[in-house]
Amino acid sequence: MAIARSLPVTVRTLADIVSDRPLPMPEVIVPMREAKLIEGELCFVFNKEEINRTATPFRFSVVLSFQRHRLSLDVIRGYIKNRWGLISMPVVGAMRRACNVLVRLTNEADFVTAMSREIMDIASVPYKIFHWTPTFNEYEESVLAPVWIFLPGLQPHFFHESTLKIFAGSYGRYLRTDNATACVSRPEGARMCGEMDVSKDHRSYFWIGPPNKTRSHFQEVVFETLPAYCSTCRIQGHSKTTCRREKLNAGKQKKRVSQSKADLKRFERSK
Incomplete structure (x- = not known):
């Protein structure tokens, strides 16, 4: 007679339960x-300073926009x-658009870790990451994106974070370097995000x-992960020159111009 073996039971401690509970904002x-x-419309008006203060608890928040389908919040x-190696567990919640998730991080170190991850997927589902601001629009992707930059042949005495921040300042906001740059274990060049x-x-x-002295x-500056941006669709991933919508609009415009010329010729013949 076979004896049924009971499955191991994971006992959650009070500390585990408390750590998983989101803290109030x-x-x-x-x-x-x-x-x-105003003009017959009901409205509430806040000044810029008030908006900035109310956004303070979200200054390190990021939005994950999943490309195929959004996983469950528990996953x-x-x-x-x-997997992220954060200092503290953030609050994660669904946004109005089904593919978007707001991750409310509480410190700058975790924000930098999240923004500069080189593998942008969760359980093989890719996502784009955006820094949340009060002007964030769920239906228009931000023009700001984390980009890894390689500086081939940079002399190793410029690998200091302070000098890399100076170089990064002309391109955007410095986030971090990789470990090989920090340890100078790959002196062929420096990488920063x-x-x-x-x-x-x-x-x-x-x-x-x-110059030229x-x-x-x-x-040389090599942009390893620079995404294209389409100003017509307002999304990252393709440029305006390869945009299907832009080509469709151009085709419609060309057709309207041709139709207008044909109408003008018919009008002139009828005189």
Whole structure:
């Protein structure tokens, strides 16, 4: 007679339960005010300083926009907890658009870790990551994206974080370097990650020292993960020159112009 073996039971401690419970958002006090009627419409008006203060608890928040389908929140929370290596567990919640998830991080170190991850997927489902701001629009992707930059041939005495921040300042906001750069274990070049405006063109080189001088150094810049941006669709992933919508609009415009010319010719013949 076979003896049934019971499955091992994982006992959750009080500390585990408390650590998984989301903490309330820090309260920001805004002075009371009455509603206004402007052009017959009911509205509430806040000044820029008040908006910035109310956004303070979210200054390190990021949005994960999943490309195929959004995983369950439990899977996302578990993956972040076990794989991201954060200092503290963030609050993760679904946004209005089904593919978007807001991750409320609480410190700058965790924000940098999340933004600069080189593998942008959870359980093999890819996502794009955006820094949340008060002007964030769920239906228009931000022009800002984390980009890994390689500086081939950079002299190793410029591998210091302070000097790399100077170089990154011309391209965007510095986030971090990789471990090989920090340890100078790959002196063939330095890698750093920065938050860049991907809708703009960026220089592929710079000079360290006055240009074209004997003792100056010509530095090549390689953008390893620079995504294209379409100003028509307002999304990352393709450019305006390869945009299907742009080509369709151009085709319609060309057809309208041809039709207008044909109508004009018929009108002139009928005179």
